[in-house]
Structures are given as structure tokens and as C-alpha cells.
Amino acid sequence: MAFLRIFLLFSLLSLAFSHETFNSHVLPRPLILEYPENVEIQFKEFAEELRLQCTSWRFAAETNNLSPWKTIPQECVDYVKDYMMGRAYSIDVERVSKEAGVFAKSVELSGDGKDAWVFDVDETLLSNLPYYAEHGYGLEIFYPVEFDKWVEKARAPAIQPSLKLYEEILGLGFKVFLLTGRSERQRGVTVENLNNAGFQNWDKLILRASDDHAKLATIYKSEKRNEMVEEGYRILGNSxxxxxDLLGSSPSVRSFKLPNPMYYIP
Amino acid sequence: MAFLRIFLLFSLLSLAFSHETFNSHVLPRPLILEYPENVEIQFKEFAEELRLQCTSWRFAAETNNLSPWKTIPQECVDYVKDYMMGRAYSIDVERVSKEAGVFAKSVELSGDGKDAWVFDVDETLLSNLPYYAEHGYGLEIFYPVEFDKWVEKARAPAIQPSLKLYEEILGLGFKVFLLTGRSERQRGVTVENLNNAGFQNWDKLILRASDDHAKLATIYKSEKRNEMVEEGYRILGNSxxxxxDLLGSSPSVRSFKLPNPMYYIP
Known part of the structure; x- marks a missing residue:
């Protein structure tokens, strides 16, 4: 139902176009003069409807209302591209980091070195946008072999507001755990990439061991957080x-959901 | 920092206006002719910036990235009003209900009468929009005495896509629990309002008893879900x-977050 209206509008639009193409020479002049305005209004309505529908899809994706999805809707490719490449994404990540920073500063640390903050890596500290820009912003089905080639380059840039938050968190005295779905085989390039992008001094970088590969991310990450708690850490924040990254057992006191309308990991 | 740019633009705008007001009679004609276009562009930029910032605020609110907030940002009143009264909110609630329905149909029920779906009441089944429209769409600080007067009227309309989902869920054979932050004192009007709006045949309507009033909603609702699980229910869905409504202990297999940019209950 969701995109029915769009297709209806689209059909109307093609109807309007086909009229202009085939019949314009037989129509009386005044009607020809009226067409462009009509088409312009329909275009505007179409664009507005698409924006509404894709914003609604993004809301549903970001609030975890959708079943696991493999690719973004075909109709929303331009929307997602504009969102990621324009100011909207930057504004959103800046706000998340700011809110996380405010919370981090408000917490009284115990001073026993057991106050921890967990960060995910991809699309949290490092941006794979250069890769996704080359692969339809999430329209293409995820192809691990291709993505791993990109990871091997160790060239993913920092998400700048996350780097700022990361340094604030370290400065406040939190222990920083990086908990990523990347494979243990990628430890070298991941460290290299993180360092290149300006990330240093984390306490532990946790990657998937060979037993972890079959596990859903929620299970794998919950298990790793459980281990932290068993070691006496208090997980205060999680980005x-x-x-x-955020749901499951041993959740943090406050969780911070960064935006990502390009892919979904269950 | 978030709204600094808006205020900067706003200052620019007033500057442009003040120029027109005070100096237009001394400026040479061509300059006067150029002003309206300039002002129009600035207006458009201002409106676009406001839309970006308020959409970003809504994203942060809906993904639970903000600290508990008491009122919506002053700058976003018109944005929230347009969102709630226009098609965007309707599209969003329709999508959530649709996704929930797809999930509900995909579940194989055990047939022992222990498969349960939990619904919240306010802004989930019933809409208090008529009340909030009279109180600044969340700009006014919540005033319980005034809100209770509205509740006593039992006139909150159904959120139509939620009513449709509710009936689907019942039809599939789920046990339906209504779990609301409303007080036990409001049981009578709540039942009356739910019936008036078309909701019937729930299994249990759980309201806050006097011991529950001091508890955070997350704690109170978790405790009530724990009781359901202790009684042998499997909580498959939660809207x-x-x-x-959704986080805490005994979570549902799938949770569905309806939109609400008007208020926040911790």
C-alpha cells in the first residue's frame, strides 16, 4: 500500500507526458500553454510524496520497526543519497555525539577504572560512505568479498563528530571498548585504519573470532558485553x-543510535 | 550549537527586512527591485534549515537519543504541528501497523492460549491529539490536572491503523494485554473510551495501582511484563x-515503536 500513491502519481505523470508528446500538435494553443504548469505541479506533488514516503521508511528503519531488510527501497535511492551526502546526515551524527557527550559529562565516574563506554566501528567511528557511494547507497545486495577489499585498504575516514566524542570520553577517564562485527582476520587493517583516522588509546578492540561468525550480531555483541560485566565493568554508554549494537543482554545505561539508512544487521 | 545557524539566518533575515523598511526610499531603484528575490531566497533557506534541524531533532527523539525532555523545542512547534496534522504522521502509524501485522501473521501460534501481544493505550490505541492541539503540540509543560479532565471525557478517538491491527491480532488468536500508565482510578473512563473508539475483547487492562505511581514507566511496565511471563505467557509483540513501553525486562520478540514527537515518558 505504501508506494501505491506514488505509482498512481507516476502513472498520472506519464499520462500527462504522453499527451504532450503525441497530441500537442493537434491541441488548440491555449491548452498547450496550460500543460507546463500542470506538469510542474504534478512533479512537485510527486517529489513531495516521495519525500514523505522515504522519510517514513527511514523513521521505520531507524526505530527498528522493519523486519530485517536486505536493500533500501528502489524508490528511495535518491533520497538516501541526498540524506547521506547532504547536511542532514552530518546534522544527525553531530546531534547524537553531542547528546552522548552531555550524558558522559553528567556521569560521576567511580575512579576504579571500571567505567566503560562501548563503540561500534563501521558507520559509528569509521565511515564506509566512499564504498557505499559506489554501490548504490544500499540498493545493491551486500557483497562481502567486495566490501572486504574496501576494508583491506584501511582508508575509511573518521566520522568527525564521533572522533570528537571518542576523545571526550577518553579524556573523562572511561575505559573504551571497540566492539565490531569485523573478523579477527581484519585486526591488522582495522587497527591501521582506526589509527589513520585518528582513533587511539582504546582499552580493547574486540573482533569476531571464528566461533562467532555464525552468530547474529545481537547475540555476539550481547555475549561480549556479558563478559565485560563479568569482569566487573559498568557499561555506562554504548554508541x-x-x-x-545496542539491544540484548548487559545493555548500557544510555545507548546512542547513530543514523544509518543504508544497511541493516540483525 | 544546533540552532545557532537558524538564529544567524534569522538575524540576516531581520537585517534584510530592516533595510527594506527604513532605507528603501533612499536606495536607487534597481536595488529596490533586487530585494524581494533576495528575501525570498533567504526565507526559503531559513525554512529549509528549520525543517532539517527539526527533522534531526525528531530522529533523535524517536531513536531515544535525547535525555528525558519535558517540552518540544520552541522552534519546532510548527514542524510538529504540520507533522501531526498533515499526512506524515498518518503515513508513519500506518506503516508501523502494517509491519506489526506482517510479523503477527508470520508467527506460528502454539494454540495453548499463551501467545500474547501487549498494547500501550495513549498515542498507541487512542489519540490525544485533540488535547495536544489545544496545548501547543508538546510546547506546554505537561499539566496532569488539565490532561485528566480530558481523559475524563472519554472522547479520545482511535488511531485507525492501530484499531485495524488490534482486530487482526485478536483474529489471529493472540491474547491481548493493554498496559497503560493511566491510573487505576481511571479504569471506568478508560474502558468507556476504548469501547467508544471500537476496542473490545482484550484479555486484561492493566493500569497503575497506587504503589506504581512513584515508579518510572520503564520499571512499572517491565514488572507487569515479568508477571505475564511468570504466568506462562510468551510476549511476541509489543506496540x-x-x-x-518497549525497553526493560521481559521484552517482546518484536517491538513496534509508534511515532510521538509531542512528549516523552521515561
Whole structure:
């Protein structure tokens, strides 16, 4: 039902166009003069409807209302591209980091070195936007072999507001755990990439061991957080772009969901 | 920092206006002719910036990234009003209900009468929009005495897509629990309002008893879900407009977050 209206509008639009193309020479002049305005209004309505529908889809994706999805809706490719490349995404990540920073400063640390903050890596500290820009902003089905080639380059830039938050968190005296779905085999390039992008002095970088590969991200990350809690850490903050970074057992006191309308990891 | 740019633009705008007001009679004609276009562009930029900032605020609110907030940002009143009264809110609630319905149909029920779906009441089944439209769409600080007078009228309309989902869920054979932050004293009017709006045949309507009033909603609702689980129910779905409806202990297999940019209940 959701996109029915769009297709209806689209059909109307093609109807308007086909009229102009085939019949304009037989129509009386005044009607020809009226067409462009009509088409312009329909275009505007179409664009507005698309914006509404894709914003609604993004809301549903970001609030975890959708079943696991593999690709973004075809109709929303331009919307997602504009969102990621324009100011909207930057404004959103800046706001999340600011809110996280305010919370981090409001917490009284115990001073026993057991206050921890967990960060995810991809689309949280590092941006793979250069890769996704080359692969339809999430329209293409995820192809691990291709993505791993990109990871091997260790060239993902920092998400700047996340780097600022990261340094604030370290400065406040939190222990920083990086908990990523990347494979243990990628430890070298991941460290290299993180360092290149300006990230240093984390306490532990946790990657998927061979037993972890079959597990859903939510399970794998919950298990790793459970281990932290068993070691006596208090997980006060957790920053991630996926709900599978944030939900599950041993949750943090406050979780911060970074935006990511390009892919979903269950 | 978030609204600094808006105020900067706003200052620019007033500057442009003040120029026109005070100096237009001394400026040479061509300059006067150029002003309206300039002002129009600045207006458009201002409106676009406001839309970006308020959409970003709504994203942060809906993903639970903000600290508990008491009122919506002053700058976003018109944005929230347009969102709630226009098609955007309707599209969003329709999508949530549709996704929930798809999930509900995909579940194989055990047939022992222990498969349960939890619904919140306010802004999930019933809409208090007529009340909030009279109180600044969340700009006014919540005033319980005034709100209770509205509740006593039992005139909150159904959120139509939620009513449709509710009936689907019942039809599929789920046990339906209504879990609301409303007080036990309001049981009579709540039942009356729900019936008037078309809701019937729930299994249990749970309201706050006197011991529950001091508890945070997250705690109170978690305790009530714990009781359901202790009684042998499997909570498969949970629909609510607040994260305090959905997070905490005994969570549902799938949670559905309805939109609500007007108020926040921790």
C-alpha cells in the first residue's frame, strides 16, 4: 500500500507526458500553454510524496520497526543519497555525539577504572560512505568479498563528530571498548585504519573470532558485553549505528543510535 | 550549537527586512527591485534549515537519543504541528501497523492460549491529539490536572491503523494485554473510551495501582511484563509510542515503536 500513491502519481505523470508528446500538435494553443504548469505541479506533488514516503521508511528503519531488510527501497535511492551526502546526515551524527557527550559529562565516574563506554566501528567511528557511494547507497545486495577489499585498504575516514566524542570520553577517564562485527582476520587493517583516522588509546578492540561468525550480531555483541560485566565493568554508554549494537543482554545505561539508512544487521 | 545557524539566518533575515523598511526610499531603484528575490531566497533557506534541524531533532527523539525532555523545542512547534496534522504522521502509524501485522501473521501460534501481544493505550490505541492541539503540540509543560479532565471525557478517538491491527491480532488468536500508565482510578473512563473508539475483547487492562505511581514507566511496565511471563505467557509483540513501553525486562520478540514527537515518558 505504501508506494501505491506514488505509482498512481507516476502513472498520472506519464499520462500527462504522453499527451504532450503525441497530441500537442493537434491541441488548440491555449491548452498547450496550460500543460507546463500542470506538469510542474504534478512533479512537485510527486517529489513531495516521495519525500514523505522515504522519510517514513527511514523513521521505520531507524526505530527498528522493519523486519530485517536486505536493500533500501528502489524508490528511495535518491533520497538516501541526498540524506547521506547532504547536511542532514552530518546534522544527525553531530546531534547524537553531542547528546552522548552531555550524558558522559553528567556521569560521576567511580575512579576504579571500571567505567566503560562501548563503540561500534563501521558507520559509528569509521565511515564506509566512499564504498557505499559506489554501490548504490544500499540498493545493491551486500557483497562481502567486495566490501572486504574496501576494508583491506584501511582508508575509511573518521566520522568527525564521533572522533570528537571518542576523545571526550577518553579524556573523562572511561575505559573504551571497540566492539565490531569485523573478523579477527581484519585486526591488522582495522587497527591501521582506526589509527589513520585518528582513533587511539582504546582499552580493547574486540573482533569476531571464528566461533562467532555464525552468530547474529545481537547475540555476539550481547555475549561480549556479558563478559565485560563479568569482569566487573559498568557499561555506562554504548554508541552504535545498528540496534544489534545496542539491544540484548548487559545493555548500557544510555545507548546512542547513530543514523544509518543504508544497511541493516540483525 | 544546533540552532545557532537558524538564529544567524534569522538575524540576516531581520537585517534584510530592516533595510527594506527604513532605507528603501533612499536606495536607487534597481536595488529596490533586487530585494524581494533576495528575501525570498533567504526565507526559503531559513525554512529549509528549520525543517532539517527539526527533522534531526525528531530522529533523535524517536531513536531515544535525547535525555528525558519535558517540552518540544520552541522552534519546532510548527514542524510538529504540520507533522501531526498533515499526512506524515498518518503515513508513519500506518506503516508501523502494517509491519506489526506482517510479523503477527508470520508467527506460528502454539494454540495453548499463551501467545500474547501487549498494547500501550495513549498515542498507541487512542489519540490525544485533540488535547495536544489545544496545548501547543508538546510546547506546554505537561499539566496532569488539565490532561485528566480530558481523559475524563472519554472522547479520545482511535488511531485507525492501530484499531485495524488490534482486530487482526485478536483474529489471529493472540491474547491481548493493554498496559497503560493511566491510573487505576481511571479504569471506568478508560474502558468507556476504548469501547467508544471500537476496542473490545482484550484479555486484561492493566493500569497503575497506587504503589506504581512513584515508579518510572520503564520499571512499572517491565514488572507487569515479568508477571505475564511468570504466568506462562510468551510476549511476541509489543506496540507503544514510548521507549518506556518497549525497553526493560521481559521484552517482546518484536517491538513496534509508534511515532510521538509531542512528549516523552521515561
Amino acid at each position: 552504535g549505528d545498528q540496534w544489534s | 507503544g509510542d514510548q521507549w518506556s
